[in-house]
Amino acid sequence: MSTADLAQLYRDQVLQHSRAPTHRRRVDNATMAVTGNNPLCGDKLTVYLTLHADTIADVSFEGSGCAISVASASMLSEMLSGVERPHAQQLINDTLSWLGSAIDTPPPTQLAKTPISALAAVRQYPSRVKCATLAWHAAANATHNQSTTVTTE
Amino acid sequence: MSAAADLTHDVRELEQQMRALRGDFPALHQSVNEHPLVFLDSAASSQRAQPVIDAVTHYETHDHANVHRGVHTLSHRATSAYEGARETVRDFIGAASINEIIFTRGTTEGINLVAQSFVAPRLKAGDEIVITHLEHHANIVPWQMLAATHDITLRVAPVNDDGSVDTNAVIELLNERTVMLAISAVSNALGTILPLGDIIPTARAAGIPVLVDGAQAVPHSHVDVVALDADFFVFSAHKMCGPTGVGVLYGREALLDAMPPWQGGGDMIREVSFAGTTYNDLPYKFEAGTPNISGVVGLGAACDYLSAVGMQRIADYEHWLLEQLTTRLQPMDDIRIVGTAPRKAAVVSFVMRDVHPHDLGTIVDQKGVAIRTGHHCAMPVMDRFDVPGTARASMAFYNTLEDIEALVAALDVVRRMFH
Numbered sequence: 241m242s243t244a245d246l247a248q249l250y251r252d253q254v255l256q257h258s259r260a261p262t263h264r265r266r267v268d269n270a271t272m273a274v275t276g277n278n279p280l281c282g283d284k285l286t287v288y289l290t291l292h293a294d295t296i297a298d299v300s301f302e303g304s305g306c307a308i309s310v311a312s313a314s315m316l317s318e319m320l321s322g323v324e325r326p327h328a329q330q331l332i333n334d335t336l337s338w339l340g341s342a343i344d345t346p347p348p349t350q351l352a353k354t355p356i357s358a359l360a361a362v363r364q365y366p367s368r369v370k371c372a373t374l375a376w377h378a379a380a381n382a383t384h385n386q387s388t389t390v391t392t393e
Numbered sequence: 394m395s396a397a398a399d400l401t402h403d404v405r406e407l408e409q410q411m412r413a414l415r416g417d418f419p420a421l422h423q424s425v426n427e428h429p430l431v432f433l434d435s436a437a438s439s440q441r442a443q444p445v446i447d448a449v450t451h452y453e454t455h456d457h458a459n460v461h462r463g464v465h466t467l468s469h470r471a472t473s474a475y476e477g478a479r480e481t482v483r484d485f486i487g488a489a490s491i492n493e494i495i496f497t498r499g500t501t502e503g504i505n506l507v508a509q510s511f512v513a514p515r516l517k518a519g520d521e522i523v524i525t526h527l528e529h530h531a532n533i534v535p536w537q538m539l540a541a542t543h544d545i546t547l548r549v550a551p552v553n554d555d556g557s558v559d560t561n562a563v564i565e566l567l568n569e570r571t572v573m574l575a576i577s578a579v580s581n582a583l584g585t586i587l588p589l590g591d592i593i594p595t596a597r598a599a600g601i602p603v604l605v606d607g608a609q610a611v612p613h614s615h616v617d618v619v620a621l622d623a624d625f626f627v628f629s630a631h632k633m634c635g636p637t638g639v640g641v642l643y644g645r646e647a648l649l650d651a652m653p654p655w656q657g658g659g660d661m662i663r664e665v666s667f668a669g670t671t672y673n674d675l676p677y678k679f680e681a682g683t684p685n686i687s688g689v690v691g692l693g694a695a696c697d698y699l700s701a702v703g704m705q706r707i708a709d710y711e712h713w714l715l716e717q718l719t720t721r722l723q724p725m726d727d728i729r730i731v732g733t734a735p736r737k738a739a740v741v742s743f744v745m746r747d748v749h750p751h752d753l754g755t756i757v758d759q760k761g762v763a764i765r766t767g768h769h770c771a772m773p774v775m776d777r778f779d780v781p782g783t784a785r786a787s788m789a790f791y792n793t794l795e796d797i798e799a800l801v802a803a804l805d806v807v808r809r810m811f812h
Contacts, residue, residue: 246755250752250756250811281768282781308751
């Protein structure tokens, strides 16, 4: 595999999100805080959601992880901010199922122009898909008021 | 001729001899991601030597039957292959008797066996078990499990900033309440060689039993369990060019003899009736059920192979490799080597500034370079050095200077991508 393939994984958009993630901050009075663990590699991210009525007024995260997991958490924060909760749940489901799909599956239309589409190439690296999905699994639990820790392995 | 020139000559010769051995490792000769494989993950699991593969295949093809059971010819052959390997292992580690060689599933099972069968029955409230901060999870969790069910304390000897452990830091924790000192010979995460030669005599003089986790020591240096004088010594076949799922518990015969069986079943009994069961003698008392016969055969072949190469030559060559890799990485100002103890096995754990180990691992893999990234089953070590994980290059005698250069070149690719 060539350096060009690697450049597909570590695209500029991905590296920008990982170097200077948006919404990376702790929120003490969030409606939901869910921590995602990847015990295999020790990545640990907490996703904070603040709801106003049924709208996600604020999304943020904190924690440590690789470029892929941090970039993905940053993209998630951008994508879910200001979104109605049911719509957020749909976006999360679509993202998780697309990240788990074959490399030639194009993103569904609702994801096509979103930041997460820049992570398409991660699907070629089976051991790294769970890095990309970590924050999304945490957010899935948060939007369903489910348990406050999730694990990807 | 100066001493230095002499040494250079010796190293050249050694390097050529070791390079020739690469032919014995079929897995090394392949392309990965369109680059020649550079395997620098032997501390996780080493590659298999062809004589090991051949011994296992021969056994599976011609000699397999259950051991210690039948009167038929194949059962005899299987039993003599299995028991022959026990004698080979005994000789390889210098044990006094085959009764001291218990075959296990690996290092982890050996430690659990000692925890459950030797330590647990002797525990009383207030007792202490001493380990070090460098231990692999396999030498932490079995003791934590004992502490969870008994009123005892696990005490942890600290590690220095360079990854070394001071003899005194361990000895200071030993007292009349210590029921076990469980300690690695070599740290899997950092490569540190622990000063067992100084620690064990002190513990033994105080009457404290000692278990040594030798998983990272056996493949890389000569081990003599009698000279080491530990009560228990455990290791795994798959880190010494042998198969997975098999390992050895060495134990002092008098201790093993007094210990109750750990698991019950076939092979470990002498007579079973509903009125009561009597147990078999050593070593069979601790080998309940049909064992991993082909794995043991492979382990025996691995011992023979390493003996033929020569453990001293392996140790000398790997030390030279360690120096070469360290010398290449040390001047790089974006690389920090984690673990720079004066005495190390051929393991270099490192972090690159602003690059997470997993990203680094993925990128070098695309260049054919296999290294381990993450916490190396030693999360307390990572916490101690305040890193989420490290990249770890671990070398064996089948590695070469070219492997080191391939890693260095792959690190440049990482740099270009991230900086």
